[in-house]
Structures are given as structure tokens and as C-alpha cells.
Amino acid sequence: MLWREKYEQWLQQLPANDPLREQLSDIQQDERKLEDSFYKNLEFGTGGMRGILGPGTNRMNIYTVRKAAYGLGAFIESQGEGAKQCGVAIAYDSRHQSQEFALEVAKTLGAFGIRSFVYESLRPTPLLSFAVRHLSAVAGVMITASHNPPEYNGLKMYGDDGAQLPPEAADLIVGYMDQAESEITIETISEEGLNKLLTWIGNDVDQAYLEKLKMIQLNPEAAQSELSIVFTGLHGTGTLMAKKAFDTLGYRNVTYVEEQSIPDPEFTTAPSPNPEEPEAFRLAIETGKKVNADILLATDPDADRLGIAVRNQEGEYILLTGNQIGAILIEYILDQKQQKNMLPENGVIMKTIVTTEMARAIASRYGIDTIDTLTGFKFIAEKIQEFEKTNNKTFLFGYEESYGFLAGDFVRDKDAIQAAVLLAEAASHYTNEGLSLYEVLIEIFNTVGYHKETTRSLKLEGKDGAEQIRSILGSFRAEPPKTINGVNVLTIEDYQTGKKIDVRTSQQTMLVLPNSNVIKYILEDGSWICIRPSGTEPKIKFYYGVKAEDSAIAAERISALVETILERAAVKGA
The missing domain is CATH 3.30.310 (TATA-Binding Protein)
Incomplete structure (x- = not known):
């Protein structure tokens, strides 16, 4: 169907009072915008689908969300009644319409008779991955556009292992999506029917996650150090869980950037809510100077990516790259496990093909293998699942250069909360030895060569x-x-x-x-x-x-x- 025909179909099928109808009216004189809104369907990529909010098949709106949920529902239905009863875990971030989209997913799945477990309020992406496994759900859906600008939203899908869907499953779901005649006519369940299939989840699942978080500690006593930490969630989901995590593990000297602790879909004080960007750390640096903080931590809106700023030799805050953060964590984890006789002979580090070779150089010093995967954390999760079945490797750490890290495999996606508490622990431990994280990085360079990416x-x-x-x-x-x-x-x-x-x-x-x-x-x-x-x-x-x-x-x-x-x-x- 040509894009103009699709546009005309939407005009005919949209309810008279639908806000998207007014938005279409606003752009109907702009041929280029109109074509871009309808010339294709919003595509599934390495993390599901993501796009600009607005009307059209190439935009994020309740109808494209329903279409994605329809594909997932048909995929689950093909697996039988047992899969439908296992249900789908659903979470959402602080973006425009995130909660609405989460409920649209539940309503669309409900039309198939599929149960939903929906978080009562916003949660980070890693908590969604954890919930899938903890609740033995058949799948998971996360409504987020990660660190994209405010005009975006998106949707990630997860399998029963808590990992983002592999290409084969995603292709099957896209096939089911294509069977829907029109996004607008997809059936959803009534509110009364939804209430029978929906279970709200919250603190009980959080507590189960926090108990698992304790297991990745290598030096629990490090929390008692005088290390000063500043944390910001950049108006997203990170602050809620970071507070719970630091409190649970005993960190008391943590200052939260107050202005950015409030969920805000416009990311008012961080227009580019990406912890890779220096601008995202502006308020954290101001706060750090006031409280004389040792390290500054920032998560993106769905708290799967973590950035850090540390003091250099001149005492100025500098941002580390994702590659450098991963290198420090690998050095800390392997060194501490070796000292405690906890380093398995078949241990393995995993990284993507675009991540620094410094990881391999560090791991080899400890006799640990490094495995490359394609870009996308689902490929690291896929290998974790494989090692669980074969027992030929023990997962120790996985990361990608784009600020995604994982140490505990109770989550099967990158986890900024895990990374935050591990970095705090490493910084505390090294501080007790008279070293800053910056000095640890320089020692790594001196040992394995200066890597730059x-x-x-x-x-x-x-x-x-x-x-x-x-x-x-x-x-x-x-x-x-x-x-x-x-x-x-x-x-x-x-x-x-x-x-x-x-x-x-x-x-x-x-x-x-x-x-x-x-x-x-x-x-x-x-x-x-x-x-x-x-x-x-x-x-x-x-x-x-x-x-x-x-x-x-x-x-x-x-x-x-x-x-x-x-x-x-x-x-x-x-």
C-alpha cells in the first residue's frame, strides 16, 4: 500500500475525538512530514522499536504499540495455553505516554487471554529483565526510548530468559504483526476484562532484586568507607532503585542531584539525557564540587546505561568512556576474585565487536578468556544462556562500549544499578589502598598499553x-x-x-x-x-x-x- 493510501485509511478509521487526528491535520500541508510518517512501518532493530511520537505507521503511538503487542500476543498464543497463563511482565520509564503505552500492551495481550504483570510505577529496564525471570513470565515488554531526545518513545521485547528477543523470535513476531489488516482496528480487551488478567507488581519484586544484588559484592565492608558519591538519574527511573540499592548495601555518603531526581519526560535540565555526554553531568559536577565528591554517577532514563566522572590528578572531574569503565570493573572483579581464590578456571569475559581490546588484554593477565559478540546486549545474554546449559564457561562480566555493563546474571540485559554499586565498591576499595579510580585506570594503561577508542x-x-x-x-x-x-x-x-x-x-x-x-x-x-x-x-x-x-x-x-x-x-x- 502506498503511503498516501495508508494516510487516507488512517483518516477514515481514526475515532472522531482521537488526538492523533488533530496532529495529522497539523501536518497535512507538509508533504515531506506526511510521507515520513507513513512511508513505512516502524521497524524492529537491535532493541525492539523506537521512534518519534506522533500519528502514522512510522511513529510511536497507541496504534503502532498495539500492533507490536498484537504480534507478541499471536506469538505467545502459538505456544499454547500454558504460555498465556505464564503471562507477560511490563514496565515503563518516565517518557511521554509510557504508562499509557504499557497499559495498551496489556489490553492488547488481554484480547488473546494473556495475563500481564505491570509495574505499579516507573522502573528501570534491568528490573523488567529481572521480573521476567523472577515471575517465570513467558515474555517481557519495556516501554522506553533509552537515552533518545524527549520527542521519542519506544518498546523493547524480552523472552522468557529475561533477554531481549533474538532475531529469530523477533522475525516471527514481525510476521504476526504483518497479518494485522490495520493498526487502528486491532482488538483490545475491556477494562473489566483487563482487571481479571492484570496483576500489579512493585516493591516485592524490587526486594527480590536487591537480595540478588548483594550477591555480586566482593568486599561488602567497602560500603563503610568515607567515599563521597553523587548520583543522578537524569529525570528517569534510576534514582528510585539507586537509593534502594545504596541503602540496602550500606552506602550512606550518597548525594542525589535533587533537580534530576524528579521524573520528567522533557528532561528539562538534561536535554540530551545520555551519560556519555558531558552536558548530562553539568549539575552532577556542580553538586560534586559542593560536597567534595570522589565520584559522580549518572544513569540514562531507563537506567540500563551508566556513566561516571572521576577526579584526575589536578582534582578536576573528567568523564570516563564506557570502554574505560568496563576495563576498571574487569580489573577489580578479576583481581578480587583471584585474591579470594574465587576465580574459576573456565571464567569468561564477554564484550561486543566494537568494544575495546583492552578488555581482552586485562583478562588474559588473569588467564581468563574473552568472547566477542555482535552489538546488542541480547547476544551477550544469549551466550550466558548457552553457558548455563553446557556448563563449559562461567560468566564473570559482560559489557559494551556504549556504557552497558552486567556482572550478575540474574538480569539478562545491561544493568546500570549493578554497575553503580560495583563502581562504588571498587572506588571505596581502591581509596582504602590510597588510589583513585583515575589512578587505577592509568595503572591499567601502563600495564596493557594505552588503548583509545x-x-x-x-x-x-x-x-x-x-x-x-x-x-x-x-x-x-x-x-x-x-x-x-x-x-x-x-x-x-x-x-x-x-x-x-x-x-x-x-x-x-x-x-x-x-x-x-x-x-x-x-x-x-x-x-x-x-x-x-x-x-x-x-x-x-x-x-x-x-x-x-x-x-x-x-x-x-x-x-x-x-x-x-x-x-x-x-x-x-x-
């Missing part, structure tokens, strides 16, 4: 943007570089074809990871570049990593890589 993204929205992204990737695939800045390319890993190519010999071997639209180049000097489209935003992403003798050389190498690759992609300045 960076990411550049180019935002290309709409239909034209999607075509540009395909064109850029197609160009790198059709004409791969043999040298970059005078350094030979050793191997090309093309995850779409599943082949690893030795550039010197042209020998090809098969990659062990699933197919994905990703290309990675590994250079002779240990540098690497990886290119992939974002699964959740209209962006193409370029990842870079180098290893050097010191920070100056690393900065020079990575700057040259960025410039060359963006020029090659004809997107200089992205």
Missing part, C-alpha cells in the same frame, strides 16, 4: 537517509581499503556475508557470529575500524580503536583514522 555517528533521517546509509555501507563493501593512512589492512570481517578475509593472501574463513550488516577492518598496527547502521536510531556509526605507547600518540592515530574514514565515506564532519 572513539565513535562518530552520522544522523540520516527519513527515507532519503536510509538510502544514504545503505549506499555508504555498500561502497565500503564493494571497494574495501587495502591500506589506511599508510598502514596495511590485515583482515576484513564482513558480518553480512559471514566471511573473514585475509587481505594479504585473499584467504577466506567463516565467522562464528550471526549475519549482521557490519564491516570491521583490523590493521597491522593493532588499530581497527568498524562500520554499522544503528538498530535504534536513523544513524550510521563508525567505531575506531587504537593501541599506542602513550596518550599523545594514541590521540594522533585515532584522529587520523577518523578523518580518513569519514572522507572515504564522503561524510567528513559527521
Whole structure:
């Protein structure tokens, strides 16, 4: 169906008093906006679906939410009555319409006779992952757009293992979604019927999570140190659970950024609610200076990502990268487990293919293997599930460069609450030894080499943007570089074809990871570049990593890589 036909269908089917009808009227003279709202269906990516709020098939609204829930409902129904009785856990964040969308999911599932367990108030994404397993639910749904701007919302789906759905299950659900004739005519259950199938959940599940949180502690006594912590939830879900977590584990010297502890869908004091961004730490730094804090912690709105600022040698707060945070946590976990004779011989660290090689270098010093996965924490969760069945590996830690960390496998997605209490513990422990986290990082660099990574993204929205992204990737695939800045390319890993190519010999071997639209180049000097489209935003992403003798050389190498690759992609300045 052409986009204009879909638009006309919506005008015919929308209820007369539906607010979306008025919003459509506001854009009906803007052909470009109208087309972008209807030219395709909102797509499932690495984390479900995510989009701008508004009317249309390519927007987040109650009808596109119902369509996604319809696909999940049909998928669960195909598994039999037992699956329907196990039910679906549902949580939501602080964004516009999040609670409304959560109830729309429950109402749509209710039409299939499927039970729902819905949080009584907003909760972090990791609590949803935990609830799926704790309640033995057949699936989970999280309403969130993570760290996207305020005009976005989204929906993540989880399997019965508490992990985001793997591609195979997601494809089946999309197939069921496509069977719906129209988003607007999808049936939902009455309020009376919903009450019979809906169970509200809250503090009891929180307490069960907090009991599990105690199990990842390596030095519980560290909580008694004088370490001063500032925490901000950036107007999202993080503050509620962080307070409970720090209180439960005995941390008393924690200051919460008051203005950002209040849930706010506009993220008024943090327009870009992303703990990767310096601006997100502005109020935390102001608060940190007032209370002389040692570390500053920030979670994104759904509290699955964590950022940290630490004091450098001059006493100034600096932000660490996700790669650096993960390196510190790996060093702390492995060192403490080794000292306590708790380090398993078959232990394993997991990271994504775009995450620093520093992780592998640290782990190898302790005789621990490192396994790479595709981007997306569901692939790390998939390996955890595999190890549970085979018992051939013991999961110790998993992370991705985009500020996602997991230590305790009672959650099967990245968990900023876990990471926050572990970083507090590590900082307290090292403080007792006379070291700051910054000094620990410098020691790591001195031991395994100076690793530096960076990411550049180019935002290309709409239909034209999607075509540009395909064109850029197609160009790198059709004409791969043999040298970059005078350094030979050793191997090309093309995850779409599943082949690893030795550039010197042209020998090809098969990659062990699933197919994905990703290309990675590994250079002779240990540098690497990886290119992939974002699964959740209209962006193409370029990842870079180098290893050097010191920070100056690393900065020079990575700057040259960025410039060359963006020029090659004809997107200089992205």
C-alpha cells in the first residue's frame, strides 16, 4: 500500500475525538512530514522499536504499540495455553505516554487471554529483565526510548530468559504483526476484562532484586568507607532503585542531584539525557564540587546505561568512556576474585565487536578468556544462556562500549544499578589502598598499553537517509581499503556475508557470529575500524580503536583514522 493510501485509511478509521487526528491535520500541508510518517512501518532493530511520537505507521503511538503487542500476543498464543497463563511482565520509564503505552500492551495481550504483570510505577529496564525471570513470565515488554531526545518513545521485547528477543523470535513476531489488516482496528480487551488478567507488581519484586544484588559484592565492608558519591538519574527511573540499592548495601555518603531526581519526560535540565555526554553531568559536577565528591554517577532514563566522572590528578572531574569503565570493573572483579581464590578456571569475559581490546588484554593477565559478540546486549545474554546449559564457561562480566555493563546474571540485559554499586565498591576499595579510580585506570594503561577508542555517528533521517546509509555501507563493501593512512589492512570481517578475509593472501574463513550488516577492518598496527547502521536510531556509526605507547600518540592515530574514514565515506564532519 502506498503511503498516501495508508494516510487516507488512517483518516477514515481514526475515532472522531482521537488526538492523533488533530496532529495529522497539523501536518497535512507538509508533504515531506506526511510521507515520513507513513512511508513505512516502524521497524524492529537491535532493541525492539523506537521512534518519534506522533500519528502514522512510522511513529510511536497507541496504534503502532498495539500492533507490536498484537504480534507478541499471536506469538505467545502459538505456544499454547500454558504460555498465556505464564503471562507477560511490563514496565515503563518516565517518557511521554509510557504508562499509557504499557497499559495498551496489556489490553492488547488481554484480547488473546494473556495475563500481564505491570509495574505499579516507573522502573528501570534491568528490573523488567529481572521480573521476567523472577515471575517465570513467558515474555517481557519495556516501554522506553533509552537515552533518545524527549520527542521519542519506544518498546523493547524480552523472552522468557529475561533477554531481549533474538532475531529469530523477533522475525516471527514481525510476521504476526504483518497479518494485522490495520493498526487502528486491532482488538483490545475491556477494562473489566483487563482487571481479571492484570496483576500489579512493585516493591516485592524490587526486594527480590536487591537480595540478588548483594550477591555480586566482593568486599561488602567497602560500603563503610568515607567515599563521597553523587548520583543522578537524569529525570528517569534510576534514582528510585539507586537509593534502594545504596541503602540496602550500606552506602550512606550518597548525594542525589535533587533537580534530576524528579521524573520528567522533557528532561528539562538534561536535554540530551545520555551519560556519555558531558552536558548530562553539568549539575552532577556542580553538586560534586559542593560536597567534595570522589565520584559522580549518572544513569540514562531507563537506567540500563551508566556513566561516571572521576577526579584526575589536578582534582578536576573528567568523564570516563564506557570502554574505560568496563576495563576498571574487569580489573577489580578479576583481581578480587583471584585474591579470594574465587576465580574459576573456565571464567569468561564477554564484550561486543566494537568494544575495546583492552578488555581482552586485562583478562588474559588473569588467564581468563574473552568472547566477542555482535552489538546488542541480547547476544551477550544469549551466550550466558548457552553457558548455563553446557556448563563449559562461567560468566564473570559482560559489557559494551556504549556504557552497558552486567556482572550478575540474574538480569539478562545491561544493568546500570549493578554497575553503580560495583563502581562504588571498587572506588571505596581502591581509596582504602590510597588510589583513585583515575589512578587505577592509568595503572591499567601502563600495564596493557594505552588503548583509545572513539565513535562518530552520522544522523540520516527519513527515507532519503536510509538510502544514504545503505549506499555508504555498500561502497565500503564493494571497494574495501587495502591500506589506511599508510598502514596495511590485515583482515576484513564482513558480518553480512559471514566471511573473514585475509587481505594479504585473499584467504577466506567463516565467522562464528550471526549475519549482521557490519564491516570491521583490523590493521597491522593493532588499530581497527568498524562500520554499522544503528538498530535504534536513523544513524550510521563508525567505531575506531587504537593501541599506542602513550596518550599523545594514541590521540594522533585515532584522529587520523577518523578523518580518513569519514572522507572515504564522503561524510567528513559527521
